[in-house]
Amino acid sequence: MPISKNNFAINMNNEFEGVDVAYLTVDFISSMVAETEDASNEDSTKAGLELAEQAIANQGVNIIGKGGLAVSNTEVTYAVRKDSLDTLSGTTTVAAIQAAIRALNGNAKIAATISSATVTEQTAGMSDTGVNA
Secondary structure, three states, X not given: OOOOOOOOOOOOOOOOOOOOEEEEEEEOOOOOOOOOOOXXXXXXXXXXHHHHHHHHHOOOOOEXXXXXXXXXXXXXXXXXXXXXXXXXXXXXXXXXXXXXHHHOOOXXXXXXXXXXXXXXXXXXXXXXXXXXX
């Protein structure tokens, strides 16, 4: 005698909660492939990627994901909470992040030159090779 399902019903009562996401692409201009050391190590001289993430977080922006190095190892795209980006003030959060990352240039823990780094915001999505690539 085969087994039969009695009174089977799928529960379609679901509630999801989330936040709007924006994508920040940081173009360091220089290759960051060697900048993978731990910034908390006092002997570190190549911790550029971690220091850039700390610069973003220090602006009050929550990083919720990140892509790999792309475009000849010069760009990284970060997924951030959109509600943490200020777009109304004279100095937007994106501009403040760009200034903070550029200010890291010359830091003893970074070997790459990042004084011309740029930060752009997108909301359409990201891929392995950058936003909307």
